Amino acid sequence: MKRIYYLVRKEFRQILREPAYIGILFIMPVVQIILLGYAITTDVKNIKVGIVDLDQSPMSERLVEAYTRNNSFIYYGSTDDERVLIRWLDDGRISLGMVIPLHFQRDLINGRQPDVQMVLDGVDGNSAGVVAAYAAQVTVALQKEWLPKVPPLQKKAAALHITTIEPRMWYNPDLKSVNNIVPGIIATLLTMVTLLVTAMSIVREKELGTLEQLMVTPLRKGELMIGKIIPFEIAGFLLVNVSILAAGWIFGIWIVGSVWTLYLMSLIFSLSTLGVGILTSTMARTQQQAMFIAWFFMVFSLLLSGFFIPIKNMPDIIQGLTYLNPMRYFMVVIREIYLKGTPLEFLWKEGVAMLTFGVASFVLATVRFSKRIG
Amino acid sequence: MNEFAVSVKDLTRTFGDFTAVDHISFNVARGEIFGFLGANGAGKTTTIRMLCGLLMPSSGMARVAGLDVYSAYEQIKQRIGYMSQKFSLYEDLTVRENIEFYGGIYGLNRRQIRQKTAELVQYLGLEKQVDQLTRSLPLGWKQRMALSAAILHDPDIIFLDEPTSGVDPVSRRNFWLLIYELADRGKTIFVTTHYMDEAEYCHRLSIMKDGRIVELDEPRRLKERYGRETMQEVFMEIVNRKGEQ
Ligand SMILES: Nc1ncnc2c1ncn2[C@@H]1O[C@H](COP(=O)(O)OP(=O)(O)OP(=O)(O)O)[C@@H](O)[C@H]1O
Ligand SMILES: [Mg+2]
Numbered sequence: 001m002k003r004i005y006y007l008v009r010k011e012f013r014q015i016l017r018e019p020a021y022i023g024i025l026f027i028m029p030v031v032q033i034i035l036l037g038y039a040i041t042t043d044v045k046n047i048k049v050g051i052v053d054l055d056q057s058p059m060s061e062r063l064v065e066a067y068t069r070n071n072s073f074i075y076y077g078s079t080d081d082e083r084v085l086i087r088w089l090d091d092g093r094i095s096l097g098m099v100i101p102l103h104f105q106r107d108l109i110n111g112r113q114p115d116v117q118m119v120l121d122g123v124d125g126n127s128a129g130v131v132a133a134y135a136a137q138v139t140v141a142l143q144k145e146w147l148p149k150v151p152p153l154q155k156k157a158a159a160l161h162i163t164t165i166e167p168r169m170w171y172n173p174d175l176k177s178v179n180n181i182v183p184g185i186i187a188t189l190l191t192m193v194t195l196l197v198t199a200m201s202i203v204r205e206k207e208l209g210t211l212e213q214l215m216v217t218p219l220r221k222g223e224l225m226i227g228k229i230i231p232f233e234i235a236g237f238l239l240v241n242v243s244i245l246a247a248g249w250i251f252g253i254w255i256v257g258s259v260w261t262l263y264l265m266s267l268i269f270s271l272s273t274l275g276v277g278i279l280t281s282t283m284a285r286t287q288q289q290a291m292f293i294a295w296f297f298m299v300f301s302l303l304l305s306g307f308f309i310p311i312k313n314m315p316d317i318i319q320g321l322t323y324l325n326p327m328r329y330f331m332v333v334i335r336e337i338y339l340k341g342t343p344l345e346f347l348w349k350e351g352v353a354m355l356t357f358g359v360a361s362f363v364l365a366t367v368r369f370s371k372r373i374g
Numbered sequence: 375m376n377e378f379a380v381s382v383k384d385l386t387r388t389f390g391d392f393t394a395v396d397h398i399s400f401n402v403a404r405g406e407i408f409g410f411l412g413a414n415g416a417g418k419t420t421t422i423r424m425l426c427g428l429l430m431p432s433s434g435m436a437r438v439a440g441l442d443v444y445s446a447y448e449q450i451k452q453r454i455g456y457m458s459q460k461f462s463l464y465e466d467l468t469v470r471e472n473i474e475f476y477g478g479i480y481g482l483n484r485r486q487i488r489q490k491t492a493e494l495v496q497y498l499g500l501e502k503q504v505d506q507l508t509r510s511l512p513l514g515w516k517q518r519m520a521l522s523a524a525i526l527h528d529p530d531i532i533f534l535d536e537p538t539s540g541v542d543p544v545s546r547r548n549f550w551l552l553i554y555e556l557a558d559r560g561k562t563i564f565v566t567t568h569y570m571d572e573a574e575y576c577h578r579l580s581i582m583k584d585g586r587i588v589e590l591d592e593p594r595r596l597k598e599r600y601g602r603e604t605m606q607e608v609f610m611e612i613v614n615r616k617g618e619q
Contacts, residue, residue: 006478010467013471209460212462215428217480
């Protein structure tokens with residue numbers, strides 16, 4: 001036990017003296033959150049809208065007004081010719097064209113679900129998707145307002161229609177995709193510190209020859225492992241908190257759910273990443289190799305986590321593969337806690353899955369570490 | 375207990391189909407300074423690593439402090455000090471922090487650590503540098519410090535793998551004074567070197583070539599037998615002669 005204390009103490013001294021670690025811990029979260037956060041938000045601000053209103057009814061005018069009022073959209077102009085609208089779109093003068101059909105008001109009141117057509121500038125598929133989602137959100141909000149006007153008999157149909165539009169958006173009422181990005185960044189950074197930095201720190205001692213020196217002392221391999229894990233677990237914990245604060249101060253996005261649940265889940269998740277980090281250190285001889293192997297793991301777990309690409313959009317086989325990726329569960333958990341405030345009792349399945357992978361990778365790492373290191 | 379500090383018979387280590395150490399046998403008496411010579415790649419480091427419990431032998435017998443290297447390597451670690459070929463203090467820690475760390479790892483308590491630190495610092499004349507990063511020390515001092523750190527737990531047998539490579543002549547002499555002091559206190563020293571003047575300081579020498587021990591005797595007797603004035607000449611003759619086979 002005392003030996004572990006001396007190891008941890010030494011490790012902290014080294015971390016605090018290494019500018020690179022300080023950068024990773026305190027500067028990287030802020031920079032990543034700013035970069036990714038703004039990169040996304042600028043995409044969905046100031047969307048120029050052109051409108052063709054064929055109905056010219058109070059309700060259709062209300063719809064147009066709703067768009068012009070919304071902060072995400074800028075009203076560009078109206079025309080009664082759809083071809084003009086398309087030309088605006090082609091010229092890049094607008095990013096969203098909306099066509100309100102004839103009898104819009106009448107159909108709506110009769111519960112016949114009029115079809116408002118959205119024409120998108122689809123050059124950038126990603127931001128087009130975001131624009132469509134935002135537009136849908138405005139429409140949904142409006143339909144809620146109109147619902148009381150629908151006669152009781154038709155209410156059911158109208159209500160059904162509303163719920164079919166992008167249900168995911170309910171958890172994201174400000175419509176800021178940065179809300180989804182911040183939890184993703186926290187997961188990524190946590191992985192980075194517990195996986196990459198842990199591996200690097202062990203392999204660095206291999207390169208310097210201090211590891212060999214440690215191996216001739218009475219220090220047990222298990223103690224060495226724990227002595228390496230504790231500092232980076234604490235560092236990872238600090239980093240989670242720095243990210244939470246950075247996201248709050250910069251974007252005003254604060255965690256909705258319990259921060260303790262988030263801590264617990266982060267701890268469970270980092271078991272698996274620490275395990276993989278230690279495995280990496282047993283495979284690499286040089287820090288470069290360690291970096292390479294760690295990146296390999298990280299890129300795969302990121303790609304298959306649903307952070308960039310929604311898992312729903314992946315081919316079936318790949319979707320199946322994602323179940324083997326602990327980060328997949330963590331991404332779900334952290335989004336749920338962060339955006340919806342989902343309590344622990346609804347997240348235990350993900351917790352158990354992560355714990356299983358954590359224990360497995362840990363056992364594997366311990367076995368390999370005691371055989372290979374030194 | 376065994377009368378020898380180190381006792382080796384037919385010790386062999388292979389890496390794939392390459393034999394790095396090939397059936398070597400020797401005994402080292404307690405309190406002896408035992409020199410291990412050989413060209414690069416002769417197998418010196420591999421031998422030391424097997425004796426320190428860092429590497430499993432492929433075959434043969436080896437006992438260190440009477441303990442079997444195959445089964446009792448954890449106990450062996452308590453009885454030996456090892457200074458590896460690479461420098462092995464933490465350069466980003468201060469002198470004091472390094473001593474504290476290794477002391478802690480060897481199970482010394484706080485008071486013992488403080489005492490050891492004071493002793494060592496005074497002995498090595500590092501009073502001014504004790505709170506400087508180890509990185510900033512001259513190599514000669516670093517090596518003496520590394521040795522001191524490696525023997526904080528007062529082991530009986532000390533393995534030194536090229537402890538003075540790259541060190542200036544004055545510092546090398548100081549290092550050897552330290553070795554002599556340890557030997558006077560009854561420690562067994564097992565040292566590898568490429569410097570022939572250092573070889574002269576050893577009680578006995580073994581000369582390794584391609585994984586085998588080709589000579590093993592006192593420096594004086596080796597010089598007599600080969601009819602040479604210096605170990606340098608003896609070494610050159612041995613290496614060249616056997617190389618022609
Ligand atoms: N882990 C290993 N895997 C494969 N070959 C190895 C390994 N360790 C050592 N060798 C080989 O064994 C041979 C002996 O190496 P060793 O390090 O014992 O030599 P040495 O006498 O200490 O040389 P030097 O004077 O350069 O330190 C070398 O040819 C080396 O390449
Ligand atoms: Mg060597």
